[in-house]
Amino acid sequence: MSTITPTRAKAFELFKRYNKSESLTRHALSVEAVMRYMANKAGEDEEKWGIIGLIHDLDYEMYPEQHCIMTENILKENNWPQEYIRAVMSHGWGLATDVKPISLLERTIYAVDELTGLVVTSALVRPSKSVLDMEARSVRKKWNDKRFAAGVDRSVIEKGAEMLGISLDDLITDCIMGMRTVAGDIGLEGTLPH
Numbered sequence: 001m002s003t004i005t006p007t008r009a010k011a012f013e014l015f016k017r018y019n020k021s022e023s024l025t026r027h028a029l030s031v032e033a034v035m036r037y038m039a040n041k042a043g044e045d046e047e048k049w050g051i052i053g054l055i056h057d058l059d060y061e062m063y064p065e066q067h068c069i070m071t072e073n074i075l076k077e078n079n080w081p082q083e084y085i086r087a088v089m090s091h092g093w094g095l096a097t098d099v100k101p102i103s104l105l106e107r108t109i110y111a112v113d114e115l116t117g118l119v120v121t122s123a124l125v126r127p128s129k130s131v132l133d134m135e136a137r138s139v140r141k142k143w144n145d146k147r148f149a150a151g152v153d154r155s156v157i158e159k160g161a162e163m164l165g166i167s168l169d170d171l172i173t174d175c176i177m178g179m180r181t182v183a184g185d186i187g188l189e190g191t192l193p194h
Helices: 008-018 021-044 047-057 069-077 081-091 102-125 136-142 154-164 168-180
Strands: none
Touching: 008 021, 008 047, 021 047, 021 069, 021 102, 021 154, 047 102, 047 136, 069 081, 069 102, 081 102, 081 154, 102 136, 136 168
16 A cells, blocks of 8 residues: 555544544644744745644544554554654654654654643743743743643753754744744633734
8 A cells, every 4th residue: 555645634634533632632733833833944844744743642642551652553554654654753752662853853843742731831821821922931930840830841852952953942932933823723822912
């Protein structure tokens, strides 16, 4: 069977088949938006990067104990290209897989996946409850408080920034800028006028 060329519509349909949770959908849309933003900034394939961001947690709701492994199986069954599958697997490096992020795309998804969660949590405690008026320092203020967004592994984000060769502040800023493009879809427009 020949591999398909994934489209955003096909990717989202597949994602929705395995995920009903609004929070996981918002996370997928956040990571997709940040990946598109980063691809555009780097002169890379925005569509491919976005699709990989959208689909990266495909199996998380139904198979949390087999995270990434089931995604690999599902994408193979659906004839996805190996490059996409490898990129998705690499976001779980050291946590759920041994697929080390090598390409710029892989290092980027590894770096931004956890960070989007920290940005969301940081935005929700702001008076505006929005990413539209948020800056990196708002996220940095909460960085060392391990009880704040306790599920976010900051060491992964730090390692990701290092792998990309950029500062943590720049990575956070890029993440915020990407998420601003979908603020309404992810519930982070807040109380700011549109």
